Amino acid sequence: MSEHETVIGLEVHAQLLTRSKMFCGCAATFGGPPNAQTCPVCQGMPGVLPVINRRAVEFAVRTARALHCRINAHCRFARKHYFYPDMPKNYQISQYEEPLGEDGWLELEADGTTRRIGIQRLHLEEDVGKLTHEGGVFETANASLVDFNRSGVPLMEIVSRPDLRSPAEAAECLRQLRTILRYLAVCDGNMEEGSLRCDANISLRAPGSDELGTKVEIKNMNSFRHVRAALEYEAERQARALGRGERLVQETRLWNPDKGQTLSMRSKEFAHDYRYFPEPDLVPLRPEAAWVREIDAGLPELPRARRRRLAEQYRLSAYDADLLASDRALADYYEEAVRAHPNPKALANWVMSELLRELHGDPAAADRAPIRPGHLARLVALVDDGTISGKIAKEVFERMARSGEDPDAIVRREGLTQVADEAAIGRVVDEVIAANPGAVADYRKGKKQSVAFLVGQVMKATQGKANPQLVNRLLAERLPPV
Amino acid sequence: MPAAWTSLTIHESLDALRSGAVTASALVEAYLARIAALDPTLSAFLTVTVDAARAQAAAVDERIRRGEALRPLEGMPLAVKDVLCTHGVRTTCGSKVLGNFVPPYDATAVVRLVALGAIVLGKTNMDEFAMGSSTENSGFFPTRNPWALDRVPGGSSGGSAAAVAADLAVAGLGTDTGGSVRQPAALCGVVGLRPTYGRVSRYGLIAFASSLDQIGTLTKDVHDAALLLEAIAGHDPMDSTSADQPVPDYRAALGQGARGLTLGIPDEYFVAGLDPEVEGAVRDAIAVLERLGARTRRLSLPHTDYGVAAYYIIAPAEASSNLARYDGVKYGPRAAGAKDVVTMTARTRAEGFGPEVKRRIMLGTYALSAGYYEAYYGRAQRVRTLIRRDFDRAFAEVDAIVAPTAPTPAFKLGEKTDDPLAMYLNDVFTIPQPLAGVPAISLPCGFSAAGLPIGLQLIGRPFDETTLFRVAAAYEAATDWRSRRPGLGGLS
Numbered sequence: 001m002s003e004h005e006t007v008i009g010l011e012v013h014a015q016l017l018t019r020s021k022m023f024c025g026c027a028a029t030f031g032g033p034p035n036a037q038t039c040p041v042c043q044g045m046p047g048v049l050p051v052i053n054r055r056a057v058e059f060a061v062r063t064a065r066a067l068h069c070r071i072n073a074h075c076r077f078a079r080k081h082y083f084y085p086d087m088p089k090n091y092q093i094s095q096y097e098e099p100l101g102e103d104g105w106l107e108l109e110a111d112g113t114t115r116r117i118g119i120q121r122l123h124l125e126e127d128v129g130k131l132t133h134e135g136g137v138f139e140t141a142n143a144s145l146v147d148f149n150r151s152g153v154p155l156m157e158i159v160s161r162p163d164l165r166s167p168a169e170a171a172e173c174l175r176q177l178r179t180i181l182r183y184l185a186v187c188d189g190n191m192e193e194g195s196l197r198c199d200a201n202i203s204l205r206a207p208g209s210d211e212l213g214t215k216v217e218i219k220n221m222n223s224f225r226h227v228r229a230a231l232e233y234e235a236e237r238q239a240r241a242l243g244r245g246e247r248l249v250q251e252t253r254l255w256n257p258d259k260g261q262t263l264s265m266r267s268k269e270f271a272h273d274y275r276y277f278p279e280p281d282l283v284p285l286r287p288e289a290a291w292v293r294e295i296d297a298g299l300p301e302l303p304r305a306r307r308r309r310l311a312e313q314y315r316l317s318a319y320d321a322d323l324l325a326s327d328r329a330l331a332d333y334y335e336e337a338v339r340a341h342p343n344p345k346a347l348a349n350w351v352m353s354e355l356l357r358e359l360h361g362d363p364a365a366a367d368r369a370p371i372r373p374g375h376l377a378r379l380v381a382l383v384d385d386g387t388i389s390g391k392i393a394k395e396v397f398e399r400m401a402r403s404g405e406d407p408d409a410i411v412r413r414e415g416l417t418q419v420a421d422e423a424a425i426g427r428v429v430d431e432v433i434a435a436n437p438g439a440v441a442d443y444r445k446g447k448k449q450s451v452a453f454l455v456g457q458v459m460k461a462t463q464g465k466a467n468p469q470l471v472n473r474l475l476a477e478r479l480p481p482v
Numbered sequence: 483m484p485a486a487w488t489s490l491t492i493h494e495s496l497d498a499l500r501s502g503a504v505t506a507s508a509l510v511e512a513y514l515a516r517i518a519a520l521d522p523t524l525s526a527f528l529t530v531t532v533d534a535a536r537a538q539a540a541a542v543d544e545r546i547r548r549g550e551a552l553r554p555l556e557g558m559p560l561a562v563k564d565v566l567c568t569h570g571v572r573t574t575c576g577s578k579v580l581g582n583f584v585p586p587y588d589a590t591a592v593v594r595l596v597a598l599g600a601i602v603l604g605k606t607n608m609d610e611f612a613m614g615s616s617t618e619n620s621g622f623f624p625t626r627n628p629w630a631l632d633r634v635p636g637g638s639s640g641g642s643a644a645a646v647a648a649d650l651a652v653a654g655l656g657t658d659t660g661g662s663v664r665q666p667a668a669l670c671g672v673v674g675l676r677p678t679y680g681r682v683s684r685y686g687l688i689a690f691a692s693s694l695d696q697i698g699t700l701t702k703d704v705h706d707a708a709l710l711l712e713a714i715a716g717h718d719p720m721d722s723t724s725a726d727q728p729v730p731d732y733r734a735a736l737g738q739g740a741r742g743l744t745l746g747i748p749d750e751y752f753v754a755g756l757d758p759e760v761e762g763a764v765r766d767a768i769a770v771l772e773r774l775g776a777r778t779r780r781l782s783l784p785h786t787d788y789g790v791a792a793y794y795i796i797a798p799a800e801a802s803s804n805l806a807r808y809d810g811v812k813y814g815p816r817a818a819g820a821k822d823v824v825t826m827t828a829r830t831r832a833e834g835f836g837p838e839v840k841r842r843i844m845l846g847t848y849a850l851s852a853g854y855y856e857a858y859y860g861r862a863q864r865v866r867t868l869i870r871r872d873f874d875r876a877f878a879e880v881d882a883i884v885a886p887t888a889p890t891p892a893f894k895l896g897e898k899t900d901d902p903l904a905m906y907l908n909d910v911f912t913i914p915q916p917l918a919g920v921p922a923i924s925l926p927c928g929f930s931a932a933g934l935p936i937g938l939q940l941i942g943r944p945f946d947e948t949t950l951f952r953v954a955a956a957y958e959a960a961t962d963w964r965s966r967r968p969g970l971g972g973l974s
Contacts, residue, residue, distance in 0.1 A: 040585070040586060040587050043812060044807045044812065045585065045586075045587075045812075045813065046567065046573070046575065046580065046583065046585070046688040046689075046807070046813075047565075047566070047567045047585070047589060047684075047685070047686045047687050047688040047689065048587075048685070048686070049684060049685050049720060049721050049722065049723075050722070051719065051720065051721075051722055052722065079803050081803060081806060081850075083806065083809065083824075083827055085809070085811045085823055085827075088807060088811075088812060089806065089807045090806035090807050090809060091803055091806055138823070139822060144823070146811065146812075273851055273852045275802075275803075275847065275850035275851060275852075275855075276850075277799060277800075277803070277850055277855070277859060280691075280692035280693040280723075280800055281689075281692050281722065281723065282722050282723070283722055283723060
């Protein structure tokens with residue numbers, strides 16, 4: 001392996017979160033009954049014409065600018081031809097020459113160093129429909145059904161330069177790109193549902209060489225884990241083949257996650273001739289400079305900037321800032337909570353541990369978390385002002401997660417207020433000392449841990465409601481001297 | 483044979499309707515009766531929408547009874563080329579591959595006509611996917627020329643042209659990609675207008691070559707052409723290539739005369755291959771225009787000769803793409819018995835398309851192929867630019883250009899079917915205008931010794947149909963070619 005350098009480039013397709021489709025007014029949302037979200041245009045009926053969705057162009061410009069691309073003042077749509085029954089016109093309206101954006105970059109940070117990954121181009125196109133096969137795969141099925149709901153949904157294709165040097169880096173690049181898309185609110189980034197799709201080109205070469213080796217395109221990697229696994233497998237396969245003195249063929253291979261292998265799909269000789277030519281049904285697209293500037297000015301704070309700001313503004317560790325900024329929804333959640341109760345450190349801990357666990361580790365789910373940021377802030381405030389203990393707070397959190405209630409209501413109803421009555425707790429402390437002569441004797445022999453045991457006994461007797469600091473002080477006062 | 487009402491133009495019929503001399507129902511019945519009597523021989527229609535036409539006519543009469551104001555095309559029975567989609571009415575584009583296709587939408591031009599009161603009598607025959615110059619490439623049957631039943635009506639809008647010439651409809655819509663409105667108008671002795679590219683929405687026009695296709699009119703006189711263009715022209719949000727330009731009052735130009743206009747006579751349109759009788763008629767027409775006060779001058783459109791070659795790269799290239807959707811998956815007949823999708827698609831297309839369509843799909847696929855694109859498509863596009871510049875230069879000096887429409891009068895059925903190149907050359911004078919995007923009109927300017935109509939072509943600046951109407955109306959008023967009626971082989 002080490003005698004080769006791995007060269008990877010990504011080709012990412014992102015479904016845009018526009019309300020309507022790329023070239024018609026049909027809803028672009030996912031999941032309607034088959035063919036319910038269709039019209040003559042997205043069904044490719046005779047005589048119909050496409051009309052460009054301005055919002056989709058805006059989303060693409062936004063993304064292109066966030067990726068530091070140049071916006072071409074004159075761009076065109078083109079037809080890409082191949083026959084496939086999920087594509088109603090048997091051509092896809094895409095962009096070929098003169099794409100919307102070109103020559104950008106994004107930066108990857110790892111181990112304190114920054115690597116700039118080139119973005120070759122970003123363009124707009126339309127998605128295809130979906131096939132369902134009855135009794136077998138496409139070639140063998142008794143019947144195949146076509147659902148055109150997805151046909152015409154706006155897709156943005158982002159092509160990186162072959163600047164990535166390892167499968168891990170490729171997966172990280174994809175993750176960064178997804179984070180950016182979500183920050184820009186242009187794509188939900190759901191790889192399992194296919195709203196974000198990734199193909200990769202991978203080749204090997206001698207370290208230090210400027211020439212690229214024979215590249216292989218890998219498709220069907222529908223998670224970050226699969227991207228990494230597929231590329232690791234493929235790098236290894238290519239290294240072994242080269243090691244045996246074989247020549248690699250330029251081909252497209254499909255990742256088979258069950259087998260953990262890439263399998264050849266078609267070689268270059270059978271590659272499609274897409275017969276691109278400028279789409280005559282659309283006039284050239286000319287994004288006005290003023291409009292692009294307006295979009296530029298409206299760009300939200302992007303992940304890197306936000307990470308940096310969170311760390312500085314809230315004095316968080318790099319790790320914490322990184323995790324909190326890993327998705328716009330989580331960062332928004334966190335900052336909303338901090339605004340409601342300015343205890344950034346405690347809130348960071350709650351968000352990163354309890355909340356993320358509640359979200360099954362998915363930071364993107366923060367915007368639909370069962371606990372609203374204001375409620376979490378209030379919970380931390382209750383701990384901070386001594387109303388409840390940290391231990392009780394965890395219980396309250398669980399209840400909040402189940403019911404969505406605010407913490408005050410739960411604490412009040414369940415009587416979970418921390419007992420800070422010195423006389424009452426003093427009585428319990430006395431009882432615990434009396435009931436546990438063994439532990440008291442251990443303490444006197446110098447076993448400090450027995451204090452913790454006695455604290456625990458007091459907490460148990462008060463159902464956790466006793467103020468722990470008070471319990472500690474009273475025990476220290478009342479235990480016989482060592 | 484009730485010929486009286488059906489021999490009228492739109493503006494004459496509107497007068498009759500307005501005066502109460504005729505009802506919309508009587509008008510429609512007169513046309514339906516004439517279609518029933520003559521169309522079994524002429525074969526101009528693929529579909530006659532008898533019930534819908536009667537219902538529309540009854541609704542028009544009801545409006546008139548209620549005293550509502552007459553709309554600009556109230557009760558006018560039109561023939562619509564079967565390339566234009568009609569909601570709920572079979573639309574075949576002259577092809578078996580769409581033999582059972584019933585669109586759930588109307589073409590914008592049809593919507594606009596119906597909104598102004600027009601009645602659709604039926605859908606007219608055409609060369610399959612508008613590819614042809616004789617209507618013999620129809621996937622169903624050929625149409626005959628009303629002036630000589632053994633001759634072609636021209637094409638591809640031969641059905642609409644023959645229907646209007648034979649008084650089977652008061653007017654018709656056609657489409658013109660390389661002459662498909664003007665050439666059949668010339669061969670059938672009617673007025674055929676191809677507007678500027680972008681003047682009329684293409685939404686619902688089944689695409690042959692998107693950058694060339696344009697809806698045009700087939701009418702009995704120039705006045706009707708102006709009336710119909712006013713009805714269908716204008717921007718359509720459903721067609722990004724339709725021009726966002728105001729539609730002028732075209733009829734206001736009709737009485738302005740030709741005096742003071744400068745007309746260009748292009749050398750390249752009077753060349754070997756031009757039938758002497760056609761040349762004679764066109765030269766006579768130029769003399770008439772001069773007498774009407776127009777100045778004329780020779781000019782050169784030097785790239786005219788390359789038009790046909792460029793056209794037969796660009797149009798098939800776009801067609802190969804536009805026709806890819808006919809695969810039997812979504813609509814249209816599907817070849818039976820295929821066990822897999824590749825076979826299904828291949829057989830559906832093999833059975834559904836006729837030979838001319840297949841020829842052009844192959845030409846276009848080749849022209850767009852990797853390694854050939856620049857040599858063919860790229861080069862043809864550059865020729866197109868040169869042809870457009872020819873016209874730009876000419877229109878810096880003249881207001882309109884006068885030329886023959888077709889090099890010959892109507893030819894015999896079957897005469898050119900075995901020789902595609904001879905067929906293609908019949909469009910030599912009508913191809914440069916679509917390539918340049920400029921408007922042109924064909925109107926009758928005489929007859930051959932055999933009694934076949936000859937067409938005069940006027941070519942104008944982009945979006946200056948007004949000047950075309952002005953010159954054409956002046957010429958029409960100074961001549962009486964329209965008084966000659968087709969013989970219909972003695973049928974009527």
